[in-house]
Amino acid sequence: MNAPELCANRELLAELSPTVSVETVTPETLAHLLATLNFEHVINELVNQSWSVQPNFWPTWLVEGLQAEARQLHQADEFKPAQVRHAVYTEFQRDQRIRGDQIYWLEQGLPLPFQRAYLCALEQLRQQLNRQLFLGLASLEAHFALYPPNSFYRKHYDRVAQESERIVTVVSYLNADWSVMAGGMLRLYDPEQPEQCIAEVLPHAGTFTCFLSERIPHEVCITDRERLSITGWFRRRDELGEWL
Numbered sequence: 424m425n426a427p428e429l430c431a432n433r434e435l436l437a438e439l440s441p442t443v444s445v446e447t448v449t450p451e452t453l454a455h456l457l458a459t460l461n462f463e464h465v466i467n468e469l470v471n472q473s474w475s476v477q478p479n480f481w482p483t484w485l486v487e488g489l490q491a492e493a494r495q496l497h498q499a500d501e502f503k504p505a506q507v508r509h510a511v512y513t514e515f516q517r518d519q520r521i522r523g524d525q526i527y528w529l530e531q532g533l534p535l536p537f538q539r540a541y542l543c544a545l546e547q548l549r550q551q552l553n554r555q556l557f558l559g560l561a562s563l564e565a566h567f568a569l570y571p572p573n574s575f576y577r578k579h580y581d582r583v584a585q586e587s588e589r590i591v592t593v594v595s596y597l598n599a600d601w602s603v604m605a606g607g608m609l610r611l612y613d614p615e616q617p618e619q620c621i622a623e624v625l626p627h628a629g630t631f632t633c634f635l636s637e638r639i640p641h642e643v644c645i646t647d648r649e650r651l652s653i654t655g656w657f658r659r660r661d662e663l664g665e666w667l
């Protein structure tokens with residue numbers, strides 16, 4: 424990726440919030456990030472236990488850049504309430520008894536510089552997962568999620584019948600100085616005994632979590648503070664789509 428591409432969205436960002444200065448990611452910074460990322464441990468844990476939690480995984484500049492981009496998009500009213508599907512083949516609906524976050528799909532606009540850097544990093548993970556585990560992951564879909572105070576996402580699986588091509592869930596957190604008191608933990612449950620909690624993850628800036636979408640039931644506990652994250656799913660090729 425070259426410099427003009429990385430800077431391509433400066434105008435869009437400036438339009439969203441003309442008062443805020445626009446940061447960019449230089450090609451050197453991106454190259455350094457990609458060269459230093461180490462997904463080995465993540466992949467080993469995914470193989471051995473179907474989930475992995477890595478505190479301090481992302482560099483501060485990337486987390487802060489993503490946070491700033493998310494805030495600007497939010498201020499520009501680009502986030503929309505997330506929706507849930509109640510039963511097979513029904514429409515998606517907003518239901519705050521199930522989830523109360525607001526989301527912004529990265530694919531809906533041209534990715535801003537830090538989003539682009541993050542997507543490049545996850546592209547590296549996608550290729551490594553395919554090489555080592557033959558998962559046949561074809562693409563990533565991702566959104567920012569903002570949980571206002573007192574919101575949550577009830578226990579669920581990410582891979583439901585209608586979304587059978589979601590294979591690996593990847594979540595990164597963008598909240599400085601999170602404490603246990605603030606709640607908002609991601610709870611992962613045992614695939615064999617879904618009542619049994621196996622991990623509690625604080626949504627602290629720089630933490631990277633991933634798990635097998637079909638295997639791990641999970642929930643976002645009620646949060647006291649506004650909680651910002653970026654969540655994505657590596658998808659297998661949508662086989663039905665190929666025939667349509």
Ligand code: OGA
Nearest residue numbers: 576581594609643652654
């Ligand atoms: C989701 C989800 C977890 C988190 O968006 O499906 O489970 O910690 N997110 O934000």
Ligand code: MN
Nearest residue numbers: 579580581641
């Ligand atoms: Mn989920």
